[in-house]
Amino acid sequence: xxxYTLKRVLLALLVALTVSILTFGLLHLSSDPAVAxxxxxxxxxxxQLVRVQYGFDKPLPVQYMTWLTNALQGDLGTSYYFGIxxxxxxxxxxxxxxxxxxxxxxxxxxxxxPLGVLAAMxxxxxxxxxxxxxxxxxxAMPSFWFGLMLIVVFCLWxxxxxxxxxxxxxxxxxxxxxxxxxxxxAIMRLTRTGMMDVLATDYIRTARAKGLRPNTVLLKHALRxxxxxxxxxxxxxxxxxMGGTVIIETIFALNGMGLLAYESIMYFDLAxxxxxxxxxxxxxxxxxxxxxxxxxxxxxxxRIR
Amino acid sequence: xxxxxEVENLTVDIPLAAGDLHAVRGVDFTIKKGExxxxxxxxxCGKSITSFAIMGLLPQSAIRKAQRLAFSGxxxxxxxxxxxxxxxxxxxxxxxxxxxxxxNPSYTIGEQLIExxxxxxxxxxxxxxxxxxxxxxxxxxxxxxxxxxxxxxxLSGGLRQRVMIAMGLMxxxxxxxxxxxxxxxxxxxxxxxxxxxxEIQNEFQMGQILITHDLGVIASVAHRVAVMYAGQFVEIGSxxxxxxxxxxxxxxxxxxxxxxxxxxxxxxxxxxxPGKVPTLIGDQTGCSFANRCTYAKEACLLKDVDMVSxxxxxxxxCVLSSEICHQNAREAAxx
Amino acid sequence: MTTQHxxxxxxxxxxxxIEPTPxxxxxxxxxxxxxxxxxxxxxxxxxxxxxxAPGVAPHNPYTQxxxxxxxxxxxxxxxxxxxxxGTDQVGRDYLSRLLxxxxxxxxxxxxxxxxxxxxxxxxxxMAGYYGGRVDMFINYLITVRLSLPGILVALAAVQLIxxxxxxxxxxxxxxxxxxxxxxxxxxxMQIRNMDYIKAAKAAGCSSFRLIVTQILPxxxxxxxxxxxxxxxxxxxxxxxxxxxxIGVQPPLPSxxxxxxxxxxxxxxxxxxxxxxxxxxxxxxxxxxxxGDGIRDVTAPENRN
Numbered sequence: 001x002x003x004y005t006l007k008r009v010l011l012a013l014l015v016a017l018t019v020s021i022l023t024f025g026l027l028h029l030s031s032d033p034a035v036a037x038x039x040x041x042x043x044x045x046x047x048q049l050v051r052v053q054y055g056f057d058k059p060l061p062v063q064y065m066t067w068l069t070n071a072l073q074g075d076l077g078t079s080y081y082f083g084i085x086x087x088x089x090x091x092x093x094x095x096x097x098x099x100x101x102x103x104x105x106x107x108x109x110x111x112x113x114p115l116g117v118l119a120a121m122x123x124x125x126x127x128x129x130x131x132x133x134x135x136x137x138x139x140a141m142p143s144f145w146f147g148l149m150l151i152v153v154f155c156l157w158x159x160x161x162x163x164x165x166x167x168x169x170x171x172x173x174x175x176x177x178x179x180x181x182x183x184x185x186a187i188m189r190l191t192r193t194g195m196m197d198v199l200a201t202d203y204i205r206t207a208r209a210k211g212l213r214p215n216t217v218l219l220k221h222a223l224r225x226x227x228x229x230x231x232x233x234x235x236x237x238x239x240x241x242m243g244g245t246v247i248i249e250t251i252f253a254l255n256g257m258g259l260l261a262y263e264s265i266m267y268f269d270l271a272x273x274x275x276x277x278x279x280x281x282x283x284x285x286x287x288x289x290x291x292x293x294x295x296x297x298x299x300x301x302x303r304i305r
Numbered sequence: 306x307x308x309x310x311e312v313e314n315l316t317v318d319i320p321l322a323a324g325d326l327h328a329v330r331g332v333d334f335t336i337k338k339g340e341x342x343x344x345x346x347x348x349x350c351g352k353s354i355t356s357f358a359i360m361g362l363l364p365q366s367a368i369r370k371a372q373r374l375a376f377s378g379x380x381x382x383x384x385x386x387x388x389x390x391x392x393x394x395x396x397x398x399x400x401x402x403x404x405x406x407x408x409n410p411s412y413t414i415g416e417q418l419i420e421x422x423x424x425x426x427x428x429x430x431x432x433x434x435x436x437x438x439x440x441x442x443x444x445x446x447x448x449x450x451x452x453x454x455x456x457x458x459x460l461s462g463g464l465r466q467r468v469m470i471a472m473g474l475m476x477x478x479x480x481x482x483x484x485x486x487x488x489x490x491x492x493x494x495x496x497x498x499x500x501x502x503x504e505i506q507n508e509f510q511m512g513q514i515l516i517t518h519d520l521g522v523i524a525s526v527a528h529r530v531a532v533m534y535a536g537q538f539v540e541i542g543s544x545x546x547x548x549x550x551x552x553x554x555x556x557x558x559x560x561x562x563x564x565x566x567x568x569x570x571x572x573x574x575x576x577x578x579p580g581k582v583p584t585l586i587g588d589q590t591g592c593s594f595a596n597r598c599t600y601a602k603e604a605c606l607l608k609d610v611d612m613v614s615x616x617x618x619x620x621x622x623c624v625l626s627s628e629i630c631h632q633n634a635r636e637a638a639x640x
Numbered sequence: 641m642t643t644q645h646x647x648x649x650x651x652x653x654x655x656x657x658i659e660p661t662p663x664x665x666x667x668x669x670x671x672x673x674x675x676x677x678x679x680x681x682x683x684x685x686x687x688x689x690x691x692x693a694p695g696v697a698p699h700n701p702y703t704q705x706x707x708x709x710x711x712x713x714x715x716x717x718x719x720x721x722x723x724x725x726g727t728d729q730v731g732r733d734y735l736s737r738l739l740x741x742x743x744x745x746x747x748x749x750x751x752x753x754x755x756x757x758x759x760x761x762x763x764x765x766m767a768g769y770y771g772g773r774v775d776m777f778i779n780y781l782i783t784v785r786l787s788l789p790g791i792l793v794a795l796a797a798v799q800l801i802x803x804x805x806x807x808x809x810x811x812x813x814x815x816x817x818x819x820x821x822x823x824x825x826x827x828x829m830q831i832r833n834m835d836y837i838k839a840a841k842a843a844g845c846s847s848f849r850l851i852v853t854q855i856l857p858x859x860x861x862x863x864x865x866x867x868x869x870x871x872x873x874x875x876x877x878x879x880x881x882x883x884x885x886i887g888v889q890p891p892l893p894s895x896x897x898x899x900x901x902x903x904x905x906x907x908x909x910x911x912x913x914x915x916x917x918x919x920x921x922x923x924x925x926x927x928x929x930x931g932d933g934i935r936d937v938t939a940p941e942n943r944n
Binding site: 211301 | 424425472
């Protein structure tokens with residue numbers, strides 16, 4: 001278990017490093033940041049000045065190494081647009097996004113897992129078909145459109161919820177629903193398949209042959225094994241959600257990382273963009289890592305070798 | 306001796322897309338306390354389905370019918386699911402074919418052993434653990450108390466099957482159904498497990514149904530033998546009757562497949578039964594063995610063949626008279 | 641002996657049952673599959689309408705008639721048959737824009753899948769066929785790509801390069817190859833270990849030839865399934881990018897862009913966002929249904 005964990009940590013670090021190189025290279029190569037920064041009316045001299053001032057004239061690897069050493073010390077540079085250190089910005093915005101993400105994840109799990117289990121218990125009944133249709137519809141729903149429609153319903157037709165902002169818990173309700181609905185189909189489908197596979201196994205038959213009550217068989221013997229693959233998918237979905245916040249926070253003007261990402265992209269704020277991409281990537285790596293470790297811990301075949 | 310299990314005209318139909326699969330067609334037998342009934346037959350002949358039907362473990366779509374299916378005088382069809390689960394694992398338990406997959410990978414051996422006892426008896430965990438250790442030692446597992454903390458994947462197939470047997474014995478059942486308990490195991494382990502089962506059955510005076518396709522196993526362990534073919538019992542009798550005076554052509558064919566040391570000539574062909582098992586999907590009429598039978602006549606196909614009784618406990622399902630069957634057996638033995 | 645033979649034949653009777661051909665089985669299964677049928681019909685209608693858009697559309701989707709701004713659709717009391725779905729904020733006919741928008745969505749879906757399918761399949765085939773270090777490296781690539789917050793990177797890339805249809809397609813194509821690679825890799829691994837591949841290898845068949853003639857046809861089913869699902873994914877992503885204003889640029893009638901332009905008026909004219917949204921939902925839903933259906937029909941054992 002320890003060796004397994006260490007291996008996973010090492011892989012995670014390597015992936016994080018590669019991603020940072022990739023984003024840095026991609027963002028710096030795909031356009032000339034100095035041109036964007038200097039503004040539309042800037043002369044060639046102005047651009048050259050900006051280039052030297054921000055160190056864009058140095059070779060890319062050198063720029064990257066400078067950035068990396070600074071980043072490791074907690075200095076992510078200063079945002080061109082907001083004019084404050086990027087690390088301060090992130091510290092302000094991250095809690096909002098993490099709150100939104102966890103709410104959405106809990107909401108998704110609370111709906112998807114029980115529905116998946118129910119569908120697996122009664123395959124090919126109306127209940128199963130209902131769950132499947134729900135999953136298929138949620139999968140095809142453009143999340144930005146779903147968000148706008150919720151605003152129309154709950155702010156225009158039945159004025160119950162605030163349209164935008166991030167001040168009270170009420171502001172988080174619609175974003176949570178939209179973001180969570182996005183993650184539901186994958187979790188529900190996998191719970192259903194996992195549960196159906198497990199229910200067909202020999203050890204479930206053994207459990208029934210022992211005279212255990214149906215609920216014990218289902219909750220103790222079946223669910224425990226069926227959730228193992230589901231946890232991995234939840235980890236991945238949690239990571240995807242971080243990317244999804246870009247759209248949802250923009251629609252609901254929720255002042256989190258997603259909105260920050262949108263703003264920095266709109267205003268060519270390179271330092272901020274890099275930091276946000278890297279941070280979201282780290283969140284993804286962490287969630288999948290936690291899911292992997294949780295998996296291994298739940299499955300004695302991996303835990304004890 | 307008291308009658309433990311009575312099965313009368315048991316049928317199991319499984320609806321499939323291509324039509325109904327008649328997996329078990331009119332099976333009758335009884336088991337007394339302390340008696341071992343061996344059921345032999347080829348794969349797919351309905352042996353396992355019969356045992357699942359008795360335990361109430363059939364797939365949801367399967368339809369079970371029986372004139373009488375009584376355990377200790379109690380008709381099983383009248384019981385609710387709750388009452389049935391009170392009997393399962395308690396008075397009547399089952400050992401499955403695949404020890405590798407029949408244990409839950411997520412729980413320790415100990416947990417899986419004691420939960421049976423905790424379900425059916427009012428005992429505390431400590432007592433249950435003591436019982437588990439006692440039974441694991443009984444089935445020949447050393448260092449039993451440390452094994453309790455192990456997970457199934459840490460044990461070999463033979464050990465797992467011993468654990469399965471111990472699990473079946475946790476509540477001291479009256480009847481134990483062993484469904485090919487040794488097929489998945491190495492030959493050397495097979496003998497150990499079988500003698501263990503026989504020993505335990507004898508010690509606790511349980512009734513036992515031993516399902517297998519191995520006639521050698523049956524000969525050494527069972528008291529009575531039922532030969533199953535295409536969902537029906539084609540012959541049932543005591544071990545001596547079946548092995549000394551087999552009546553049904555299928556039984557005779559099966560026995561001809563076993564080489565006997567000193568009797569079967571070196572280099573001669575082992576017996577085999579030509580043809581293949583008929584499909585059990587759709588309506589069936591006539592003798593289902595007719596397409597492989599050397600003695601088949603038009604009459605075999607016209608109507609279903611009933612069991613013919615030869616005396617207490619021995620009966621067979623064939624249109625031929627007992628004299629002709631004897632004659633056939635002798636001729637077959639000569640060639 | 642002859643009579644016996646006759647009996648045997650009569651009983652066994654196996655020869656009388658005519659096995660349906662795989663094609664017949666497939667067709668029968670498809671016709672019984674509700675999702676596939678409904679999805680297929682809806683998708684066909686959308687495709688036909690998109691192709692025939694210049695003929696079917698009642699107006700030019702780009703012509704602005706400022707006097708006809710924000711006309712309501714026909715079911716509204718003030719609506720008219722002139723503009724069945726009304727007009728947008730600069731007086732363009734909404735139905736015509738919707739029809740032309742279908743072309744953009746379908747093109748995005750198709751072109752993106754061509755690119756991402758090529759990348760993903762090549763990587764998956766290589767990883768699955770060669771194994772070892774190649775496999776490790778490609779697996780690592782997959783992990784890295786999965787860790788990148790996709791939509792964010794796409795947004796940044798499109799913004800930096802400049803939004804246009806080809807740029808969006810390229811960026812999405814370089815993003816959506818992962819699932820192709822993962823599935824094709826495992827399928828190839830399974831096939832590689834089969835005896836007939838070993839036999840072909842032993843007979844001196846070259847790797848390239850082996851991949852193209854033996855392995856590729858066997859992973860085709862899975863490819864088609866992922867291709868449909870990823871096309872739907874690409875269409876959704878394009879709509880999201882365009883909605884955020886960093887994708888296809890105006891005045892192109894991308895559905896995402898239409899929702900973006902309509903959202904300022906959504907409290908007064910909700911139809912401006914509901915109509916393109918429903919169109920988007922129907923298109924993506926029908927493609928997903930077709931994809932799921934093809935998977936069920938070709939490999940019912942892999943049902944999910």
